Amino acid sequence: MRLNEWQLAFEAFLLEESTAAPPALSSSLIGGPTLGVDTGLAIYHNAYKARLLEVLRNDFPVIYHWLGDEAFDTLAGAYLHQHPSTHYSLRWLGQGFEAFIREYLVPEQSAPLSELATLEWAFTLAFDAPPGVPLTIETMAGFSPQEWPALQVKPRPSLQWLEQRFNSLALWRSVKDATDFPDSEALEAPQVCLIWRSNLLCNYRSLESAEANALNGMINQGWSFAELCAELAVIYGEGAPLRAVTWLKQWVHDGMLERLE
Structure with missing residues (x-):
């Protein structure tokens, strides 16, 4: 497997919901004496998802406070599934969160929540302008x-x-x-x-x-x-x-x- 092929395979694995790595990827790696390939990849997979959720919690702390851990992670997880990170900087990860909320939730829920997302994102835009x-x-x-x-x-x-x-x-x-x-x-x-x-x-x-x-x-x-x-x-x-x-x-x-x- 060439380097660019391995990189694309690793990226595809991180974006999948399952922590089970495809055989072509796992067979290209060598495990250590205390950590097998599949276990190591699963840890990396979970850590990547956790980091993305952490970024969204930091960008939208008020929504996180309002919804709580479980509901926020469910909403953010659905967002990340439909809008995986495509920019080299995590700064732009939450750019589409407000629009996603409007489409994902019923209007009674989405109207106040999406407006709050717009407000929180506006502070991010203002800070970086x-x-x-x-x-x-x-x-x-x-x-x-x-x-x-x-x-x-x-x-x-x-x-x-x-x-x-x-x-x-x-x-x-x-x-x-x-x-x-x-x-x-x-x-x-x-x-x-x-x-x-x-x-x-x-x-x-x-x-x-x-x-x-x-x-x-x-x-x-x-x-x-x-x-x-x-x-x-x-x-x-x-x-x-x-x-x-x-x-x-x-x-x-x-x-x-x-x-x-």
Whole structure:
């Protein structure tokens, strides 16, 4: 058996459910005085599966806390069976977990659980995203009066925009803060949650609808600062410029935005 053939055979063995190695693979190996080939391969097979489950538990600790050992391992095992690891880095192992949950479970179960998976994965994406070039308060202080009306911004690469229909953030916070785990509940109205990285730390906050609409206009619809003020004038009248600059200052202070040149 050539090396590449042996590697493919070993990979196929690890991806199978059974710990029994095919004869062609086991016959290509030599056991030791205290550990036979089949036993050694079975140990390696189980260790590989255990490592993948460990990665998913670490990437989705709140779902793991919610479901418990047995239910989580059953769900994660089914996911790994349908979506075996294909990337050289385990960093991407959980990329399809949210979509799998939506398809695998009935809607009553999948809706809150998949939303929680999206939230947990968003922290992973934010942590690993490129830093970008954040707009700063100091930079804004140097703007000329002529620059302000045309000012446009874009989200930093780490910014994740989530629309939540359940109290997923409360569940996540309870595990992080080691407090009582609340029941999953539907929110009275959908809520926007932002997750981003600033100064090597992941941050999050929820937005009320008016602020969410304003930020969405700036980063997704390309509003300039003048257009933001015009949109807010419908609601806040003469107070629109103050409201606009207050929100913009907060977004910049939090490290969410870059200037769109």
